[in-house]
Amino acid sequence: MIDFKSLAKKYGTPLYLYDFEIVRKNYLDLKESFTARKSLICYAVKANSNLSVLKELAKLGSGADCVSIGEVKRALKAGIPKYKIIFSGVGKRDDEIEEALLRDILMINIESEAEFERVELIAAKLEMVARISIRVNPNIDAKTHPYISTGLSENKFGVDIEDAKKLYIRAKNSKYLDPVGIHFHIGSQLTDLKPIKEASEIVASMVRSLKVLDIDIKFFDVGGGIGIKYDDERTINLYDYAQNILSTLSGLDVTVVCEPGRYIVGNSGYFLTSVLYEKRNRDKRFVIVDGAMNDLLRPSLYKAFHKIAAVDVKSKEVSKCDVVGPICESGDFFAKDIDLPLLKHNDLLVIYSAGAYGFTMSSNYNSRGRAAEIAVDENGDRIIRRRESFEDLIRLEEN
Ligand code: LLP
16 A cells, blocks of 8 residues: 555655556556567557656566657667657657657658658658558547547548558658558547457458558557546456457468557556645635646546545545646636545645656646656655756746
8 A cells, every 4th residue: 555645745745656566567467468469569658758667668678659759769768679669640840750760760650641751751861761650540439538539530640541551552662661560549548449449450451451462561550548447437358458459460460569558557646735725615615735737637628537535534524525726727626526525734635547648748837846756666665756846947948
């Protein structure tokens, strides 16, 4: 059991806390589920890009799925080998493409015809061959939150199947491109296997039709998106997940690439925040805490649910309240109408499942320094990113 109270006392609040034993277990469980095939897990760095998290995963053999050259550099710095790094994302700048090529990463994941041409041009300039994959859009409804659904034609991601085929043929005939992979990602926080299997079937049959054209796809990248439990949602069983994908690949000799972010780190993370005040307006009760939407944006942005509990508060008497931060926005809340006991100044709240898209989506809004991050494992606890100071906030400004 993690002693939230003493950690909050030791490091202060607001505070992010990650249990590295859970991170390791999640990675190893997923890797294990794909043992029937060659597989490569490329952790989606955007979910939690702290260098210590990446190092932990590097030690286990993880690769990295990156969406900016900054993420590529983080992955390399953390010891993830270049041949396990993928560079995805709908809008890559020329300098990012160039650097990714020079750093000789596994592949660049192409998201449009225009980008295809850009990568070819830059590879030609460097007199290099760019290993690429193409993100195809299988036009499948992932049945998740619209902001994190990406596999429909109406979304900005990927290339329609027919267009992708033309690009593969062009790539095959190009001196500067080597089409080694194919990629799809239909959305995030997926709790239903059916759309994943459907997408995998569509993309696998495309791989077969490319084979006929003598285009040999080596990496079959199924994206990320495995959902986790925030509340009482039904989640995907990993064995079923892997089996559903693998069952679509008969006759194909491919390495399955998977890009989980949330699954690896989501439930390893806790956000600790202290109560500043209780406040009542007419009939409504507010618990005002020292953390805010700048620290953990998901509830404000997606109305995402995160379980919240008071630590060591004995009172049995609970009543409904909103848990809100100090930021000058009505949207600054962590939860609405939840039951909590009567709280007093400095009581501690823990917000669960905060390991993914928590710190990485934080900002300095309202000139608030970002929270500290700490890691806990069998060796104890340690700081992995210190709390930002006022000097950190103004460091890049001229005056
Ligand atoms: N691969 C690609 C191409 C992606 O776009 C994403 C996530 C992943 C992998 C990792 O997905 P995951 O396994 O973590 O679901 N900020 C949102 C989530 C945005 C996800 C963006 N793409 C949230 O807080 O729910």
